[in-house]
Amino acid sequence: MVVHSLFTKSIRDMRKSKVQFISIFIMAVLSVTIVTGLDSMWKTIGEQTDIMYAASEISDMWVNISNPSEKELWSISRTKGVELAEKRFVINALTGLEGRPTLKIYTISRSSRLDRPIIQQGGLKSRGGAIIDSSFAKEHGLKINDTIELKVNGRWTGFKIEGLAMSSEHIYSVKGTTTIIPDPQKYGFIIISEDMLKSIYGQKIYNQVCIKLSAGADAAAVEAEIDKVLGDNLIGIVKRGEDSSTNNVWSNISQFRTLAAIFPLMFFIVTALITQSTMLRLVENQRGQIGILKALGYTKGRILWHYTSYGMYMGLLGAIVGLLLGPNLFGRVLIPWLKLTLADDRILVNYTNFIFSLILILICTGGISLYACLRLLRDSPSMLLRDKPPKEGKHIFLEALPKLWNRMRFSRKLIARNTLRNKLRMAMSIIGITGCTGLVVAALTLTVMVNGIAGHAYETTYKYDQKILLDEKVDSRFIRNIRLDGTVTQIAETAAAVISPDGSRTMKMLSVFPQDSPLIRLTDMDGNLVRLAEDGITITRKLAETLKVKAGDSIQIKRTDGSYVYAPIRQIIYMATGQGIFMTDEYYESMGETFKPTAILVKWNNKPDRAFLQSDNVDEYVDRVSQMKDVKASTRVVYIAAVLLIFMGGILAFVVLYNSSMLNFSERIRDLTTLKVLGFYQKEIRSLVLTENILSVISGSILGVPVGKVIADIIARGLDDQMDLVSRISFQTVAVSGAITLVFALIINGIAARKMKNIDMLESLKSVE
């Protein structure tokens, strides 16, 4: 059968240029793997969260309020746009477990409909019972019917675990600004009954109203209305997407979406270029065969399809393998590193984008093959059967500069002419190397940036030994009077409601401390030491970006009495982690507030004051060193990503350089043999082929640096809202990336050189092929 024999022919042809076809296949696999992999990440995270949000009926906003009355609740629920409002009590509590982890307590009542836990096992049965975070329980080996001790209202109380659950508010479960990646060893949630809380406090107590908006309601209008109704009782409003859990989930999703959209592009381009150069050569070498097929009466379409199918097979095969590989590699390996608590561990695949990338890869393989063949098919069979016209030499632009040209060695001239004649191959190598260097630069930059976070925060900025969180009853005077043996800085850290110039409302971290504290050294973007503004506020760069403000603008900050005051932004500082508003205690008092520290930072002269630390004036304390360790530990996911990036860069460089050297070599084997016979040494011949690689490695490495910066920026921006990562391409990064790329290139050159040595020079002299 004709079709069958043609198929056999394609298989044989492919086997003959197996390196090229394997390369096309690998590139196709990589392209589709990256698209489906990244897609599956955001799709999985997105859909799983949606499922959880729907299952738990997550609120649209949470209103923090000091003890709302029935009347206030009633007026909130009557606000236009509010469909449902429920009150609850939320507070962080220490547990009696080892390492003193914190659990966030939420109360629930029989009638609660919003923000319900997603029960895994059991349920809330008795008044003294509790539903506990299943990840936390697993981490601490807690089971149903165990009892857990919590410090609530200053007293240790035991709760019987009756259920295990997940929470929509704890998909990304972080305590606050000090942790970056969730750690169920340290933080989780617990749900107890309203009645139980009442018996602990001696009265019914609430501090939060959960609000579900009716469809199409204007959130901003609802916010403004609630603010007006509650006045000074309102502490602040957090919208869904602003709290650390939902916010992080969203930034994760959008980060992978952006990456999936731009990142694979260069892999597709390289696939197309490799296919192009491979097929052009194959078709060219088969001029005669095409002529015979035509003379035999094969239709143009048949012949076209025959050659198109070469690329198609590779593209199709690659896409299928990519579909299997992508979601598993990215989803299964990377998603767990994000430490999200999701409903289940299914990995979802975005088939729409898969189909799209399949079509794209088929264009890059099959389409390009078709194009390569079309050019030749225009010739008549008799023309095709005649010998291929010898490749023409062409003068190149460099010759217009006789001074330069005449001084070049002939081997250099040869390289120059060859390189310029094969612009396509050169482009392929350069793009490949650009990609490789880009990926390596991105990987290293990310690592350096993330490594820098801990150091910037806990070495450059903060100089204390310990941060001691104070009990509610402690005030500024008390601290001054106890005369701790060390340098002490009082600091008040609260969440404050702010209104930015465009009218949007958010809750932001507000830190108040005295001017010129030796324990806090603020710096600007360039690392210069800066003082707090005296007549206004100082905010962090990333916050300025989020609020869309600059120095000189004013934002409104809500005071304890409920009214807003304008505070001018005088200073922008850089904080690697923990974005917020900073002001001096004096400026704070000038706003009409009283400075009451929530914590003190201490640098001890001798040993820490045990007696003070154990006293009931202290809620909790933490060493700066261990804070730093925590941050470092929590950013390990970045290393995995970096390894993955470097790995992909390596494959890219390898495929591209190996291909271009082999193409270059086989195209010019006759020339090279001639040179060898003339008495050129192996080394000289090798350099003739490989100089082209060196040229593309050099230009690609240079182009790769900005590409790497862009990739690093995209990943960094999405990493976390609290982190301000500024990608600085350091000299070391460039040097190391250049070195890594060069090592890749040298390995490939070595392999290519060995392959070249095996070529029998006599063989290729015998005929004109």
Add this chain to the structure above:
Amino acid sequence: MDFIRFENVEREYHVGGHVIKAVDGISFGIRKGTVNVVLGQSGAGKTTVLNLIGGMDSPTKGRIIVDGQEISSMSEYELTTFRRNKIGFVFQFYNLVPNLTVLENVQLAKEICSDPLDSKEMLIKVGLEHRLDNFPSQISGGEQQRVSIARALAKNPQIVLCDEPTGALDSVTGRKVLRLICDAAYSMGKTVIIVTHNAMIAHMADTVIHMKDGKIAGIEYNDEQMDAEAIVW
């Protein structure tokens, strides 16, 4: 003393379990400054002999001595150096580098050897002074072969090896090319070895070596050489 000497030289090839003796224990000598023709049918082992002299191939047995050096025991690198300085090749299919101009093709050879001759002069000698800046694809086969000869001579080698130099040319052109080789060789005192399966060329040689099945079938010494142009093909 022979300039080139073969002593019981054997060259075997192993092809799919079979052993082919391309050169089967031959011994002969070639004097300096002579024109030699190796004759024989296709497959007789002529090219193999030429490649052995040129250091492109090494014998499996026996010794080859060129200008007092035993090349049969040289390393790959030494052989390359030997080729570089002592040998000029002319091939059947010219083997010019398509991406270099006529002049550059000749200069290329010059670039690597110790005592080269002027490239332009060589091209004038072969009558191509008007083609210097053309690429090989822009000139005829005969002209290309002349470039190839110029390239071989420009290296100022002691030995010029030609493997069927007229094989791809028509008879008139072929004759011109042969004459060129012989004239140049005589005037410059080169030792020339021309391989061919065409017996007519033999008349212009000092020595004719007949080969058959890898062995030497006979050696003729001509006292009077015919002018290449006078040979009827």
